[in-house]
Amino acid sequence: MNIVRLLRGGLPANRRFIFVITCLSGLGNAGLVALINQAAEHALLGRAVGSQLLVAYLLTLAFFLLANRASLQQTNRFVQSRLEATRRRLVAKILRADLRTLETLGPSDIYLTVAQETDHLSQTLPLLIGAAQSAFLLLFLLVYIATLSFVSFVVVAGFIALGIIVFVGRQRALSGALAEVHHREAAMLETLSHFTLGFQEIRLNADKNDAIFRHFAEVTGRLKTVVVGLGGRWVTLLQFSNAFVFLLVGVVVFVLPVFFSGYTDTIYKIVAASVFAIGPMAAITSVVRLVGRAEAGLGHIYSLEQRLDEGAPAAVAPLPRQRSPFRAFASIDLVGTTFRYVDADGITTFTAGPLELSIKRGEIVFMTGGNGSGKSTALKLLCGLYAPTGGRIVCDDVAIDEANRQEYREIFSSIFMDFHLFDRLHGLEDVVPEEVDRLIARMELSDKVGFRKGRFTTSDLSTGQRKRLAMIVSLLEDREVYLFDEWAADQDAHFREVFYTEMLPDLKARGKTVVAVTHDDRYWDRCDRRVALDLGMMLPAGGA
Numbered sequence: 001m002n003i004v005r006l007l008r009g010g011l012p013a014n015r016r017f018i019f020v021i022t023c024l025s026g027l028g029n030a031g032l033v034a035l036i037n038q039a040a041e042h043a044l045l046g047r048a049v050g051s052q053l054l055v056a057y058l059l060t061l062a063f064f065l066l067a068n069r070a071s072l073q074q075t076n077r078f079v080q081s082r083l084e085a086t087r088r089r090l091v092a093k094i095l096r097a098d099l100r101t102l103e104t105l106g107p108s109d110i111y112l113t114v115a116q117e118t119d120h121l122s123q124t125l126p127l128l129i130g131a132a133q134s135a136f137l138l139l140f141l142l143v144y145i146a147t148l149s150f151v152s153f154v155v156v157a158g159f160i161a162l163g164i165i166v167f168v169g170r171q172r173a174l175s176g177a178l179a180e181v182h183h184r185e186a187a188m189l190e191t192l193s194h195f196t197l198g199f200q201e202i203r204l205n206a207d208k209n210d211a212i213f214r215h216f217a218e219v220t221g222r223l224k225t226v227v228v229g230l231g232g233r234w235v236t237l238l239q240f241s242n243a244f245v246f247l248l249v250g251v252v253v254f255v256l257p258v259f260f261s262g263y264t265d266t267i268y269k270i271v272a273a274s275v276f277a278i279g280p281m282a283a284i285t286s287v288v289r290l291v292g293r294a295e296a297g298l299g300h301i302y303s304l305e306q307r308l309d310e311g312a313p314a315a316v317a318p319l320p321r322q323r324s325p326f327r328a329f330a331s332i333d334l335v336g337t338t339f340r341y342v343d344a345d346g347i348t349t350f351t352a353g354p355l356e357l358s359i360k361r362g363e364i365v366f367m368t369g370g371n372g373s374g375k376s377t378a379l380k381l382l383c384g385l386y387a388p389t390g391g392r393i394v395c396d397d398v399a400i401d402e403a404n405r406q407e408y409r410e411i412f413s414s415i416f417m418d419f420h421l422f423d424r425l426h427g428l429e430d431v432v433p434e435e436v437d438r439l440i441a442r443m444e445l446s447d448k449v450g451f452r453k454g455r456f457t458t459s460d461l462s463t464g465q466r467k468r469l470a471m472i473v474s475l476l477e478d479r480e481v482y483l484f485d486e487w488a489a490d491q492d493a494h495f496r497e498v499f500y501t502e503m504l505p506d507l508k509a510r511g512k513t514v515v516a517v518t519h520d521d522r523y524w525d526r527c528d529r530r531v532a533l534d535l536g537m538m539l540p541a542g543g544a
Ligand SMILES: Nc1ncnc2c1ncn2[C@@H]1O[C@H](COP(=O)(O)OP(=O)(O)OP(=O)(O)O)[C@@H](O)[C@H]1O
Pocket: 103, 341, 349, 350, 369, 370, 371, 372, 373, 374, 375, 376, 377, 378
């Protein structure tokens, strides 16, 4: 069971404490029932209840309340810490995963699993553990019934066991429907993302607006159908639980006295105990719905983890704290290097390479070619974001493999077309503010952006300006190799000139290596070497 797997991960001492305290709480609760029965017996026989019984009752009540409170609080703390550990583990695995794995998983499933499922679990798991308390109470009530009449105990216990078997069987049948709900929710989230990401296009086009709304309505309609179907089954299950509880009491009250002589003496005590069992049983059945949901949620979390594990190299090095040993490199060579995109059916949709390329330290290399010729793919392959599916990457004499790929990546700084501007300078906490100000001025952004308390004052800028901000971050990272994917494409004529005639020569003068994807044929003479690609293959020197 996934819930057991989650809880098993915590500190054994904490688990034991929670188990003991929850047992004590159930024991206290059962003790209260026994004392109430005893007092009722006194009243029935016309005897005074007595102060001893009252004191025992009050002490048991205090004991129960204290144990109950401690159990619920500790449980909540334990569950939340297990979930936090799970969230951290998931995010650590995401950070370690291969880029291709993440691209294949897609953002909707990741958000839904990391954010929504863990959030849902953080609310439901404490309730489930609360229900476990009720289970302990039931157990103690059964023991109490056993002390009154063994036959009644066997009947009641047998009845409860039968009920649990039917219940669990029915509930298992629901897990398929719960998985369907998860997929439908992910589909809804993805459609929803189109509203925000494509808002401009939607706003300008009423037909598109209507069509995407219709699509959203279809997606939510399908989700609703699945959830309603699931709800119907839950209702049946809940009705079964309610009927079961009253059937149990009915058997105790109506059937047992018929068969067993001498039973009448203890009947009211057993009835009282059975009536007290209604509360815990109702508590248990009301959360069983949550058990199925929590099981399914944890199932998605563990399956995401498994897929991330499969996409993370086994021998991956921890993120390096020291500088990469490749920083002093003299050359990087692609030797018959290939990379294949493979779709969900295992079909290769595009192959880049085999690429033969040697990049020397301090060189400026331009990569050119038509749309879809594989330039961005080649850049991702070069910097180790994609692992080659064939051939090798060699840095000086060292072949790059799973063990050293992260260290190798550390010599690169990139601005891809789909770059992301973070809200602060992560990893650059020690940066000198004057240096940032100098770069802001160099990027001609002084009248738009400032640098305060480790972050830029705004990122609400034009596309070209945002790219200049990304350039500032990239330069501050001070890596050995800079990868620019059509960086200049969104710059005005003036800044394009600055990029090709000032910034690139500056980087070269500082001993940096640059590989830039470019369509600006006006400036193709500004590089040391140009590599042209077509259909993933390198054209001979001087090609288009
Ligand atoms: N994330 C991806 N998943 C699957 N296939 C991809 C992915 N990215 C690119 N491709 C495939 O690889 C081919 C090359 O894409 P790539 O982005 O490398 O080309 P490019 O030369 O950079 O194009 P452009 O000049 O348009 O930016 C594409 O035609 C596409 O089929």
